[in-house]
Amino acid sequence: MIVAVGCMLGGFAAMGGHISVIWQPWEFVIIGGVSLGTFIVANSLGTIKDTGRAAMEAILERKPTQRDYLDILGVLYALMRELRGKARSDVEQHVDNPSESAIFKNFPKVLADMDLTQFICDYCRLIIIGNARTHEIEALMDEEIQTLSHDKLKPYHALTAVAEGLPAIGIIAAVLGVVKAMGALDQSPELLGGLIGAALVGTFAGIFMSYGLVAPIAHKIKVTRSQRCRLYIIVKQTLLAFMNGAMPQIALEHGRKTISSHDRPSIDMVENETVSGGAGKPAQQQAA
Secondary structure (H helix, E strand, O other): OOOHHHHHHHHHHHHOOOOOHHOOOHHHHHHHHHHHHHHHHHHHHHHHHHHHHHHHHHHHHOOOOOOHHHHHHHHHHHHHHHHHOOEEEEEEEEOOHHHOOHHHOHHHHHHOOOHHHHHHHHHHHHHHOOOHHHHHHHHHHHHHHHHHHHHHHHHHHHHHHHHHHHHHHHHHHHHHHHHHOOOOOOHHHHHHHHHHHHHHHHHHHHHHHHHHHHHHHHHHHHHHHHHHHHHHHHHHHHHHHHHOOOHHHHHHHHHHOOOOOOOOOOHHHHHHHHHHHHOOOOHHHOOO
């Protein structure tokens, strides 16, 4: 944003323009107010609040890191070990009450994500029951992930609609400015030129706010939220491989391969994480 605004204002000033001319506060009030009003009309209160959260996530780069991927793989490994080696009642206590589970407590970032934690627990519970077929679980997972992705991307679609409307709203502000200028046709050319220039600022502001501000933020929200939805794909592929008979360590590899190569942890990193149990202790201490 600094680069975009700096180059725009710097280029205008370099051409001999006066930056003070661009400052037409009531034009910005018209454009911003109409955009905000239409945004409120078009979206539910939940979407409006979520848009604020999504914008902060995008601006602060709150996308999953390699640490997040290791945490989710660590949780899955611990649960699969429990599912493989312990009685049903021992495993149920982890999925029925994850906030009190020793496994989830070792991974507080995963536990803090209520939607992701619930997703893991729901399908571990289905594995415990043992009557569902793998392809049925896969279809159910795909349907839920699609629903979750749709909900997570509502702020993106809401801001995209605002960005698409901003150029037209800028024209509205410009037309109102021209209407004002028409009332001063009997004034001096200098005054009339200033009024027409102020009106044209509305067109400029609408287009710039659309393509230089709102649309980039909307795109960043889409990228950030889509990457967060990748965590559900990791859970899906890992648990499906486990249901098909893979050992926990092999099942983790199915999930690891769905991570972008840029952020994907190595096999050795995953092995060290699963051996340590995510408790941040060396493997030798855990064995002791």
